[in-house]
Amino acid sequence: MHIIDIYQTLLSHFGEQGWWPMQRGFSPKGWEVCLGAVLTQNTNWRNVEKALANLKNSGILGYGDILKTDIHKLARLIKPSGYYNQKAKKLHELAGLVSRYKNISEFLRTIQRDELLGVKGIGKETADSILLYAGSRAHFVVDAYTKRIFSRLGLLSSEADYDEIKCYFENNLPRDVLLYKEFHALIVRLGKDVCRKKPICDLCPLSDICDHDTF
DNA sequence: GGCCAGGACACCA
DNA sequence: TGGTGTCATGGC
Numbered sequence: 001m002h003i004i005d006i007y008q009t010l011l012s013h014f015g016e017q018g019w020w021p022m023q024r025g026f027s028p029k030g031w032e033v034c035l036g037a038v039l040t041q042n043t044n045w046r047n048v049e050k051a052l053a054n055l056k057n058s059g060i061l062g063y064g065d066i067l068k069t070d071i072h073k074l075a076r077l078i079k080p081s082g083y084y085n086q087k088a089k090k091l092h093e094l095a096g097l098v099s100r101y102k103n104i105s106e107f108l109r110t111i112q113r114d115e116l117l118g119v120k121g122i123g124k125e126t127a128d129s130i131l132l133y134a135g136s137r138a139h140f141v142v143d144a145y146t147k148r149i150f151s152r153l154g155l156l157s158s159e160a161d162y163d164e165i166k167c168y169f170e171n172n173l174p175r176d177v178l179l180y181k182e183f184h185a186l187i188v189r190l191g192k193d194v195c196r197k198k199p200i201c202d203l204c205p206l207s208d209i210c211d212h213d214t215f
Numbered sequence: 216g217g218c219c220a221g222g223a224c225a226c227c228a
Numbered sequence: 229t230g231g232t233g234t235c236a237t238g239g240c
Contacts, residue, residue, distance in 0.1 A: 019221080041222040047238060048221085082237040086223085123223050143221065188221055 003155065003172045007179065009206065010186040014193075017185035020133045024177050031063055031104045033134035037126050038090050039081040050080035063095035063104065090121030108135035124162045132184070136177050140169040141184040145191025153206070 020036070021027040032052070039048040054077040055061050060069050075088035097119055101107035108130075116127035124142070131139040142165045151158040156165060173179060190206070 037221085040220085042220060042235090043222085043237075044220040044239070046220090050238085080237060082220090083222090083235050084237080086235060090223090121223065125222065129221075141221085145221090185221085192220080 003169070004174075006153075006206065007173075007183050007186070010190060011182065014186055014189050016182060017189055019181065019185040022178060022181060024136050026105050026108060026136065027134070030108050030134045031098070032061065034063075034094060034098070034130050035061075035066075035091065037129040037133065038087055038094060038121070039078060041083070041087070041126060043082045047080045047082060051078040054078065054080070063098045066091050066095040067099055086121060090119070093119050093121065108137075111135070113139065124166075128166070132177065132180055138170070138175050138177050138180060140166050140173070140180050142166050142169070143184070143188065143191075146184070146187050149187065149191060 016022070020033050021029050027033070035052060035055070036048055039051050058077055060066060060074070060077065066074065071088050071092055074091060075084045078084050078087055078091070081087060097111075097115070098104060098107045101110070111131070113127055113131060116122050116130060117124065122130075128139040128141045131137045132141055142162050146169075147156070147160070147165060150156040150165070150168075151160065156168060160168070169180075169183075173183070
């Protein structure tokens with residue numbers, strides 16, 4: 001079974017996951033997606049939504065607003081998302097980077113992955129999430145589920161590092177932004193909804209192609 | 216009351 | 229480079 005068939009299997013089983021604006025080009029919500037990408041680090045999305053709501057209710061949603069806001073106030077507003085002291089600094093730094101561009105559209109269209117990785121607190125997964133979901137650029141996002149599931153399917157070495165896994169997906173899938181977006185969301189869904197909670201699971205959409213005892 | 220979530224980084228050997 | 233500790237809230 002080819003990797004694209006796994007995608008199709010997951011999509012028909014779970015349906016579209018509705019993660020962030022599912023469009024190919026620039027989204028006016030681009031900066032909001034950047035905020036979400038940082039706030040969701042090791043954090044449940046529900047808590048991220050609370051933090052975003054606090055920012056919105058305080059009128060602090062744009063990167064200019066973030067930049068003007070005192071770091072302690074920022075931390076207090078994003079408290080529900082956890083790690084609030086660290087994340088407040090990260091948002092501040094990211095907003096500073098964006099402000100050096102003409103506007104958010106220009107930032108998302110031209111920012112290089114290495115520049116994002118240069119921001120303290122933005123690692124590979126967050127950088128790729130920003131590039132893919134906010135910038136609609138063809139960077140596949142790898143997370144712990146991706147590594148675990150696909151190495152146990154025998155498609156990846158368990159030793160493979162982040163960039164190797166990213167290359168594997170990008171080299172074996174059509175270069176399609178919407179496909180990348182949906183596939184990553186589906187992998188996360190599979191990882192938490194099926195494989196973790198029910199180690200031996202008849203519902204697993206990959207039961208035909210894997211030994212799901214190992215998930 | 217424990218576990219985990221749409222991670223990253225500093226520190227150490 | 230690989231392992232470990234730290235950051236932290238809220239839902240189940």
